[in-house]
Amino acid sequence: MRSHLCGEINQTLDGQSVSLCGWVDRRRDLGGLIFIGLRDHAGIVQVVVDPQCPAFADAQRLRNEYCVRIVGTVRMRPESQWNESMATGKIEVVVDEVELLNASAPIPLLMTDEDGEEIRLRYRYLDLRRERMQKNMRIRAKLNQSIHRTLDSQGFLEIETPILTKATPEGARDYLVPSRVHPGKFFALPQSPQLFKQLLMMAGMDRYYQIARCFRDEDLRADRQPEFTQLDMELSFVDEAGVQEVAENLIRAVFNDVLQVELPSPFPRMTWKDALQDFGSDKPDLRYPMRLHSVDEHVGHVEFRVFSGPARAAGQRVAVLRVPGGAVFSRKQIDEYTEFVARYGAKGLAWIKVNDTEAGLEGLQSPIAKFLDDKAWNGIAVQTAVESGDLLFFGAGDWQQTSIFMGHLLVRCGQDLELADAGWQPLWITDFPMFEWDEDNGRYTAMHHPFTAPQADTADDLRSAPAETLSKGYDMVLNGAEIGGGSIRIHKTEMQQTVFELLGISKDEADAKFGFLLEALRYGCPPHGGIAFGLDRIAALMAGEASIRDVIAFPKTTTAQCPLTDAPSEIDAEQLDELSIEVTSSTQ
Ligand code: ASP
Secondary structure, three states, rough: OOOOOOOOOHHHHHHEEEEEEEEHHHHHHHHOOEEEEEEOOOEEEEEEEEEOOHHHOOOOOOOOOOEEEEEEEEEEEEEHHOOOOOOOOOOOOOOEEEEEEEEEOOOOOOOOOOOOOOHHHOOOHHHHOHHHHHHHHHHHHHHHHHHHHHHHHOOOOEEOOOOEEEOOOOEEEEEEEEOOOOOOOOOOOOOOOHHHHHHHHHHHOOEEEEEEEEOOOOOOOOOOOOOOEEEEEEOOOOOOHHHHHHHHHHHHHHHHHHHOOOOOOOOOOEHHHHHHHOOOOOOOOOOOOOOEEEEEEHHHHOOOOHHHHHHHOOOOOEEEEEEEHHHHOOHHHHHHHHHHHHHHOOOEEEEEEEEOOOHHHEEEEOOOHHHHEEEEHHHHHHHEEEEEEOOOEEEEHHHHHHHHHHHHHHHHHHHHOOOOOOOOOOOOOOOOOEEEOOOOOEEEEEEEOOOEEEOOHHHHHHHHHOOOOOOOOEEEOOEEEEEEEEEEEOHHHHHHHHHHHHHHOOOHHEEEEEEEEHHHOOOOOOOEEEEEEHHHOOOOOHHOOHHHHHOOOOOOOOOOOOOOOOEEOOOHHHHHOOOOOOOOOOOO
């Protein structure tokens, strides 16, 4: 039907006859001439219809998003009409024939970034026609291809694992599928292929990968999807460094393939503890030129209990964030930051505007300056390398909670003042604690998942100090986003049973849920480990999109619904009967 793609037409085709297919991006009637922006997946080309052309009347009837085929001749535009911002901006196509392939009903959305998300998702097939979304889908496809090529060349086998399966503990609720043939029984959709990929290592597959759909019925969070895509990998006979090397090489290769970007080699590494101490986050965004400073030693002696208390107490801290140029913040802005950190549990936020570093305490503007002496201030000033015109925020209290709210503040101030460097800042976070203490339920939970190996040689070592033991887990972070996480796994039955025990999973429960894994561990399981990458997040970062929904063809809303198909929907009584299910409540 077509000789070229719309986006391909350029000056080298001057004088040639072409036939093009696409959609009317817009139509303008100007001084007797009709100009049409004709769009296909490759781009937009300007098409001109002259009043003398036999197709003129047909062209007048065209409206936005009509699907058409045109035949015409390429010609150079006069230089004064060149549009340098368009790939096809120096030429136009003078139409000889217009063939209407299909009319369109009036378009229910603007087809611009102004459209709201609900309507974009309701008419996703129209939204996806836009150049931005076409580009996003192409980036994602390229990313997938690059992954397949790279991993195939490194001896990885692509193996599919079941979708109808048993619960995998990744910490979310399961999506369940009722079994018709086994009334009252349910499959769970996989939260990840974790157990299957471990079984594949036990099966001698050595190196596995899969671009896998995962399902997690989580409470609503802005940028989570109930179904999302992971690049899932597992390798035998490796330690942490072995997995990290392969994973890093892969990410470097795909960034090079898709964006022609060179990422550093090797990626920097930071322990979980240092990441919290210095950046207040387990996914530090190293693009911001800011970090947290621990000033305990400088404020331990002051009379201000809000500082001296935490500065002297074990498990607490006083952390300072220097905001370059932050002295411009108004009282109202500072109050907003105080409210912002309160969301993360902060009881208050002290601040100092540094008007003149030369003037010592006199050069400070702050409700707390009066509590400081020269010794304290000099120590703080030197440690934070503060300059006139900066603002210092102080957080004090429990080490972890203070670190975290100050970390959120760091990113928020960095965003507000647009302090991020351009470019890519990947790093590894290592040495996570094995367990977190769950106050509400009075028990440990796994920081990664229960199959992660501890940095302990024996089960007894782990039992003797569970709270202090670190794990063999690691996360890959890029520009403040956790893009991947994994671990070396437990490959011995006794250690696995001990971890279940410490997590408060009884032997019966472990047998019921993971009996098959515990059994498989008994048959010569090799040491193994792996990682899973959030592919939606990586694609979004590559495409420069803030939301992963913009790189998923048919995403769900933040309330886990699909406005296009209207899923989830009610099921008729007969089908429910077949599944032996009775609905006791419904929102409709
Ligand atoms: N299954 C893990 C996850 O989804 C990743 C891994 O440990 O490989 O987070």
